[in-house]
Amino acid sequence: MSESPLYIAFVWHMHQPFYKNLISGETIMPWVRLHAVKDYLDMALVLRDFPNIHQTFNLVPSLIEQIEDIVDPDSKKDKSYELTLKKPKDLTEPEKLFILRNFFMANWDMMIKPFPRYYDLLVKRGRHFSPEEASSAVKRFTSQEFTDLQLLFNLAWIDPIFREKDSGLKELLRKGKYFSEDDKRLVLEKQIEIMREIMPTYKKMQDSGNIEISVSPFFHPILPLLCDSDVARAAYPEIKLPKINFRHPEDAKAQIDMAVKFYTERFGRPPRGMWPSEGSVSEQAADLITEAGLKWIATDEEILFKSLEKHKTQEALYRPYILERKQGGLSLIFRDRVLSDSIGFVYQGWNAENAAGDLINRLHAIRGMLPKTKTPYLVSIILDGENAWEFYPNDGREFLAYLYNSISNDSALRSATVSEYLEEFPPQNKLERLHPGSWINANFRIWIGHEEKNKAWEYLSEARSVLKDYEKQQSDPEILDWAWKEIYIAEGSDWNWWYGDDNSSANDEEFDRLFRSHLANVYTLIGKKPPEYLSIPIKTKKAKLLREPYGFIKPVIDGKDTNYFEWTNAGLIDASKRGGTMHQSETIIRQIYFGFDIETLYLRFDLIPLSQDLAPLSQDLAGNRENGDKEDLSLNLFFLEKGLKISVPLVRKKENLEYALFEKAEDETWVELTRDNGAAYDKILELAVRFKEIKGGRGEVLKLTATVEASGAVIERCPEFGAIQITLPGTDYESQLWSV
The missing domain is CATH 1.10.8 (Helicase, Ruva Protein; domain 3)
Incomplete structure (x- = not known):
């Protein structure tokens, strides 16, 4: 057993994506604001009750920038904030749909059920909210219920420590429901007040020595991939990489240097440490980090053992290492995966005292198994400082209180900031090489390869x-x-x-x-x-393929389901269950049939009736027509890897409806190639396109997307993400089907 106390370095990583569109000024999602009032300030404040607990907080500069922007009185706030301020009578139906879809985005058990009115509204909306039910749900909600939902969503995200201490928020908790417009404004004002305290509190606590603040590269990039995306193959040889190698170490350097400068301006001193985004490291990235003057970095335990080329041992894990670079030495600490993940994913379902006790027991077990040494060992517990707590009762307050109190009163355990430990006990072990990888499986597959x-x-x-x-x-x-x-x-x-x-x-x-x-x-x-x-969306969310083609077809192109057999052998895609958040709850394209003979691709689109929905919808979106002129509507097919587009006007014509074929020019404009009268639209839209027109070869896979447009404005895309994939027949297509 080690006779020295076991040192513990907690590193809480605080980060959110950059949600603001710099041109429009719109902030797409509210998560910086909501996590700021639930997690960032209270995580530091709780340490005031435990002066012996010293910790490291890793604040990503782009997160700080977004917090500063939100508290600026002149800044444009996120959409959820703006919709909270609107009176229900002034909300449009799409805005009400947005509220019903997004204002229950909180842990139902820990953040919604504690508010009886909030939970009642969830039940009224429906626990499983589908696009088919959206319009009816809007009609079920009264103006008062929308007001209560607007307030409770924002109140539930405020940490309990502030709800209980602030007299105004306490009164709202007592009131419970039937809130007013003034009540809503009060909650949002309190959120801004809380956010204004975040940075001054962290600076004061760092200056007093209670905490250390480390950084990540400014916009949270994967540094090794910026330096050279081919490094992903060194970590995972089988990976399939992009066609274009990304090799810009100058960008990695810029992200590091911007972070150091930003931190220094706000905290009056340069940072000493860095959690490279996602614990991602490589030797090239380490060179740049050292060059920027940083003294330590942290990453995952698996990186250590792949670097050492040996199996895991506790003695090896619970000590720092030095990586010698031309620019100087860089200290490394390595995350204990089991302990970190226990806080992040396991203890949330436990009794708080039992969970804290289990962690303490594990720390004692580690200390008991470590051999004696002059230098105390260091256990590094590194995880998100925000995402875990919504799964804990009372935002994890009781768990942290039990944990910090236990460590404070245990002579065998001692907490320290990373720099405190390294200054007192500099690394004695050299790391001869640094395996490239991240905290997830010691490779980069989460960010490249798919x-x-x-x-x-x-x-x-x-x-x-x-x-x-x-x-x-x-x-x-x-x-x-x-x-x-x-x-x-x-x-x-x-x-x-x-x-x-x-x-x-x-x-x-x-x-x-x-x-x-x-x-x-x-x-x-x-x-x-x-x-x-x-x-065009990158994210693939496929329309549901109900069946593949069974054999050749040759339908009559007349805009009608002429007989039962003409589309029987076609492939079929259900396009009505896509559940996206475009402009309307009911999709215009309901089903897509596709098939072929030896030289022609046949497509059939089953649409909602024109007279029912398309005209008013297109008029509303395009805004420049009178009487819903249907001739402004078109269905467009994009052949994604061909640079081709077919545009079909959605006008009733049972045969010889003309479509236009376009090719994309180098300047990204569409140039018309030809016109063909191979379409018809009556009850259904049917289309015949010769393979040679779309440059389709035998056995080739075509990737298509379809849009419905009104005067050039896209009102529906199918599929919402990715593409429809159609494999054209090879020379022995039908014989293969028969053999199967």
Whole structure:
């Protein structure tokens, strides 16, 4: 057993994506504001009751920038904030739908059920909120119920410590329901008051020595991938990388240097440590971090053992290491995965005292198994400082109180900031090499390798290349600064976190749109039209394929379901259950049939009746027609990898309805190639397109998206994410079907 006390370094990582669109000024999602009033200030304040508990808080500069922006009286607030201020009688139906969809985004058991009125409103809306039920749910809610929902959503996100101490908020808790417009304003004002205290509190506590503040690269990028995306193959040799290698260590350096400068300006001293975004490290990134003057970094335990090329041992894990670089030595500490994940994912369902006791027992067990040494060991517990607590009763307050009190009164345990420990006990062990990887499986697959993630990297590379070309020709420093900021934002890790199959959220669509808007803004700022592909979602959310084609078909193109057999062998996609948040709750495109003969692709679209919904909808969106002129409506097919588009006017014509075929030019405009009368629209829309017109080869996979447009405004896209994939027949197509 080690005779020295076991040191514990808690590192709480505080981060949110960059939600603001720099051109429009719109903040898409409210999560900076809501986590700020629930997690950031109270996590520091709780330490005032435990002066012997010293901790490290990792504050990402882009998070601080967003907090500062929100408390600015002149700033444009997030959509949820603005809709909270609106009186229910002034809310449009889409705004009411937005509220019903988004104002229950809180942990139902820990944040909604404690408020009886809030939970009653959840039950009234329905626990499973589908687009089909949306309109009826809006009608069920009274104006008073909308007012109560607006307030309770914002009140529930305020940490209990503030709700209990503030007299105004305590009165609202007592009141429970039937809130007023003044009550809503009070809650939002209290939120801003809380947010204004965050940065002064952290600075004061750092200056007093209670805490250390470390940083991440400014917009939370994966530094090793910025330096050279090929490093992903070193961590995972089988990975499929983007077509364009991203190799810009100068961007990694900029993100680090901006973070150091930003921190120094606000805290009056340079930072000593860094949690590289997602614990992502490589030797090239370590060089840049050391060059910036930082003294330590933290990453995951698996990185350590892959670097040492040995199996895990506690003696190896619970000590710091030094990585010698040309620029000097860089100290590294390594995250205890079990203890960190226990707080993040396990203890939330436990009794608070039992959970804290279990962690203390584990720490004692670690100390008991470690061999004697002159230098005390260090256990690093590193995790999100925000996302875990909504799953704990009372925002985790009791758990933290039991834990901090136990450590404070235990002579065998001692908490310290990372720098406190390293200054007293400098690393004695050298790390000869640093394995490239992140805290997730010691590789980078969460951020690169999937088709969607690779596409995002390719779009980023192209936008950056265009900006570099502009930079060589122009000298407007203000425009360049804004455009480069958009690039740096798009380099953040958050966007690719949500692409691919690994992670999903209720806000996938918003994250996708926000990433693409940051890149589109680069083009807009330098006076160029954004590429059309930036208007197409990257995130794949497939329309439901009900069946593949069974064999060749040859339907009569007359706009009618002429006989039972003409589409029987076709493939079928259910497009009505997409559940997105476009402009309307009912989809215009209900079903898509697709099939072919040896030389022609046949498509059938079952649409809602024109007279029912399309005319008023198109009139509302386009805004420049009288009497809902249906001739302004069109269905457009985009052949994504061909640079081709077919546009069909949605006018009733049983046969010989003319469609136009376009090709995309180098300047991103559409040039008409030809017209064909191979369409018809009556009860259904039918279309025949020869393979040679769309450059389709035998056995080739076509990727399509369809849009319904009104005077050029897209009112529906199918599928919302990704593309419809149709495999054209090979030479032995039907014989293969028969053999199966």
